[in-house]
Amino acid sequence: MELSKNYTPKEVENKWNEAWKAGGYFNSTPDDRPAYTVVIPPPNVTGVLHMGHTLNETVQDILVRRARMKGFNACWVPGSDHASIATEAKVVAMLREKGIDKNALTREDFLKHAFEWKEKYGGIIYHQIEKLGCSVDWNRVTFTMDKEYYSAVIKVFTDLYRKGMIYRGARMIHWDPEAQTALSDEEVEYKDGEGTLYHIRYAIADAAGNPLVTPAKGEGEIIIATQRPETIMGDTAICVHPDDERYAHLKGAFAVIPLINRRIPIIFDEYVDMAFGTGALKVTPAHDINDYNLGLKHNLEIVDTLNADGTLSEAATIYVGEDRFAARKKIVAELREKGLIVKEENYATRLGYSQRTGALVEPRISTQWFLKMKELAAPALEAVVEGAIAIHPGDRFLATYKYWLENVKDWCISRQLWWGQQIPAWYDSKGNCVVAENEAAAYALYQQQFGTAEILTQDADVLDTWFSSWLWPMEVFKGISNPGNADVNYYYPTAVLVTGQDIIFFWVARMIMAGLAYNTEKPLEQAIPFRDVYFTGMVRDKLGRKMSKQLGNSPDLLQLIDEYGADAVRFGIMISSPAGNDLLFDTASLEQGRFFNNKMWNALKLVKMWEQKLSADLPEQDSFATEWFASRLNEARLQVDKLISEFRLSEALKVIYSLIWDDFCSWYLEWVKPAYEQPVAAAVFYKTVNFFSELLQLLHPFMPFITEEINSIIGNRTPLCIKTLPPDAVADTTRLAEGELLKQVITAVRDARVRNQLKPKQEIAVFLQTDDSDVYKNITNVWARQVNATSIVPVHEPVANCLNIVSGRDRLYIQAETPVDMAAQKQQLEKDLEYQRGFLISVEKKLGNERFVQNARPEVVAIERKKKADAEAKISAIEETLAQLDLDQK
């Protein structure tokens, strides 16, 4: 078989994706093996995978593939989220482009469009997941609006309603005027911004509405500061601090709203900060959460001057129908013109924006459905605090998690949208309400409760997307719609949840709540939705900026795969991804992955070449190299095991990378490589193929395609993805130490060659002066070959006219035809000597310190003694060598 010069990912990746699918290797059904379950954090159905997803999916795939190779029945469930607001916004925009107004459509027609849209674009993410090599079970794809999933959500709603945990009520909520729906507190993102603080005059009047004093003196007015002059028509009071001397005379007085001349009371409350602005606050209960609370306390009237779409309502009486921002400009202009603005100042502020549409959020009073959170939060907190669920990395998020749960507020779960699970509440004409799982049940219930038959209409609202996704780990196995079924019994709880730290409240905490609320009959360890939570960092560009459409720094995943190959993308993103920290994405690391592919491809070519010239009779010359590498492999395997169990995947990959590139390719293969055109001993060849196979297996979870390909080319029949990892074995520490010594002396001689311009092809003779020739016994042959030495001869005396090297505590003499550069050698040796002497002094100082010798642990003292002996030996070796150089020079 002819192998191409370089590795070509594209065909290989397609080929293996097909083969894996055909083999059904990633499809899981319950059996007698232990389960290892992962549910994908469902991406938005109409979205595309960005680099954050790519990181998360890669991490999950590594864990899942590794578990599968460890003998678990691994099951990774793919799926997507209907993402109510985001998707509905996209569908509305698409319809608008076609000239269709959503409000002109019936609910049914709109949903038809939405499902069409979902069919058209929903496949993109699945295609990307497959391209990336994710070993998901495609038989288990779940969508949060699937029929059964839908009914599970409804079931949970009605259940919680019956338990008294869900209620409906008028509250101040965050309103998204663009999507025209309520938002939960978590869906609001605050951003710093620059605002203007307007100081506006309000005239003062007595109870009858007459001015208190002459306005000309400037005393008949009260000045308030506001950022939102367009809301003054909604003012229902002016509030000042009771201790504020400036306003003490205004008890019982009234103020008059400018422009509309409506009279409002002046009230007194300690809530007001006397030092801020003028110390007088306009109170607008309909449009500010604090004012709302103040209004409740003082029994103030509520005047809602905004419509749902953010335009001014009839109640505003002026500028009705104008958009809130346009109205602000006009009102400011009018106030200014009438001399009612005293001052305008720039003001740093923070404003809330809708996470889904980006619109500036309005506080708004409206009737919504809420879920009581206190009861749900307590066990969810306990599960994490008591360690049933472990958050990685470390406990960094424990404090945040705890704080949120301890201060959690009721969850606003209704949304004024059509795309989502419609709230199963039915009303009669008087507003009486029944909640039931379907219309028929609702009618029956109504009849039972009210004793009459009436026409009922269903609540128009749908549920918050997270109210469906919090059931995800259960309902992907039908754990809600069909509790106790074989699948959910086998796969639940899942092993690990891999997700971004930004959705810890939206999703992670709520899944824990749902899991505990719907598995009350089980012990805690069985009720939790997952045992571990692994938070990946945020993917940024190489300058540390967030990835965004505006900056254009968010690469297209498929394009990257096309350019570098999926393995290289996975490698690049994992190698630069320290556990838990943000990741600075740079295509340079993808390139490194591509180079790594090639490196392995070339190792494959070498090994395949050997296969052509096998010699069955040739004995293995010496077994050192194979014995050493076997030990090295065992050692690395243990490291990888430990690192992966600690979710330190980036470091595990680095260990494997270095094991393959440095230890296998640079050292081992060179050590066993036959001379030019010489045959290879069959024994060595087969051992090498085994080593290679094991390396590929170790790397496979990280880079599944190329490993699978090479594994098959070197003759393994079983696909890597289902090949069980061999049990860990103990490494031979003697071999490992010999290997390190060998690397050291090879490098020492090569370094001497470079420094003295001895070409690699130039033959040399090496003499070794050592007290311990035993440690060199096994490695001398390889050593000589690797440095192109005709011989390595032990000596007891210095050899004249040679290159002098000190390696460890031993001395090497290199004999070559080229004359040696004495001065350069001397300089190097003297530098060494200086360092060693300094080192010795520090060790001696320590050992000379009685308190150290007495207090430190005995093994620490012993180590110091050994350091001292080594340093002394090395120093004398260097000194003798320097003396020899002087002799040579004479």
Add this chain to the structure above:
RNA sequence: GGGAGCAUAGCUCAGUUGGUUCAGAGCAUCUGCCUUACAAGCAGAGGGUCCGCGGUUCGAGCCCGUGUGCUCCCACCA
């Protein structure tokens, strides 16, 4: 306003019970090589007051205090 985290080589980061073979890795840099697996490579090298200051200790990159500079989360005073 409240809380959390970070600061180690030019860059990105390891450094897990405090012990100068512990100051490391990858990338980048420099030097020499087209050596029949690999120039997408090989061989070799250089590079750091471990943010400043103080303390604990026989001993501090590691522990404590403090200052500085970044990052994030929460709360949302007009």
